[in-house]
Amino acid sequence: MDAELFPRERAEIAPGAVHVPGWLDEDRQRALLAACRDWARPPAGLRTVRTPGGGTMTARQVCLGWHWYPYAYARTVVDGDGSPVKPFPDWLGELGRRAVADALGPRATDPAPYDIALINFYDGDARMGMHRDADERSPAPVVSLSLGDTCVFRFGNTATRTRPYTDVELRSGDLFVFGGPARLAYHGVPRVRPGSAPPWLGLTGRLNVTLRVSGLTGGDGEERIMGDSPS
Numbered sequence: 001m002d003a004e005l006f007p008r009e010r011a012e013i014a015p016g017a018v019h020v021p022g023w024l025d026e027d028r029q030r031a032l033l034a035a036c037r038d039w040a041r042p043p044a045g046l047r048t049v050r051t052p053g054g055g056t057m058t059a060r061q062v063c064l065g066w067h068w069y070p071y072a073y074a075r076t077v078v079d080g081d082g083s084p085v086k087p088f089p090d091w092l093g094e095l096g097r098r099a100v101a102d103a104l105g106p107r108a109t110d111p112a113p114y115d116i117a118l119i120n121f122y123d124g125d126a127r128m129g130m131h132r133d134a135d136e137r138s139p140a141p142v143v144s145l146s147l148g149d150t151c152v153f154r155f156g157n158t159a160t161r162t163r164p165y166t167d168v169e170l171r172s173g174d175l176f177v178f179g180g181p182a183r184l185a186y187h188g189v190p191r192v193r194p195g196s197a198p199p200w201l202g203l204t205g206r207l208n209v210t211l212r213v214s215g216l217t218g219g220d221g222e223e224r225i226m227g228d229s230p231s
Contacts, residue, residue, distance in 0.1 A: 016180030023175035043083035110140035124194030137215025141179025
């Protein structure tokens with residue numbers, strides 16, 4: 001009840017990790033959702049990600065700029081239909097830079113442009129295990145934008161998938177940025193709350209748009225194998 005009576009305040013969850021509630025207004029949420037629906041269409045559209053051990057991720061994914069698959073990047077959907085990955089739009093990169101400046105301050109922005117988007121779709125049963133976003137060469141902050149259903153976002157530490165961690169409620173329009181000492185912290189989504197999306201958005205489920213700076217400079221076939229990041 002208190003969460004509804006009083007405005008949610010921005011919070012530093014850990015050094016370098018900041019939650020900004022309601023960062024995207026209604027118009028920007030609608031525009032981003034429309035773009036996500038375009039990106040999700042084939043070719044190189046929304047897919048189920050299969051892990052090296054033979055399992056599947058419950059959140060489905062589409063990529064822009066560079067295609068992520070466990071645990072590498074490529075210019076084509078090598079674990080799907082083989083199509084070239086969809087381009088990363090300049091306006092999305094500008095949104096990422098503005099998000100970092102608003103959350104962490106102008107000095108935290110990286111001179112390299114954002115060039116990767118991983119867009120994950122969660123239905124009511126989807127989850128994301130604890131992992132690190134460790135497949136990029138750049139240490140630039142990760143930008144996470146939420147649309148649709150509310151989720152519990154578990155933000156941990158850099159040493160282990162277990163405690164200590166902090167559970168944060170991410171609602172539609174919320175921004176979460178993590179960089180600096182928190183850049184390689186383990187994090188995940190243990191729960192989505194079905195039916196909690198704002199009715200005016202017209203989305204059943206949750207979309208998470210994650211922006212990153214790759215640090216990759218090679219040609220069309222370059223890949224990087226490094227870590228364990230599924231989101």
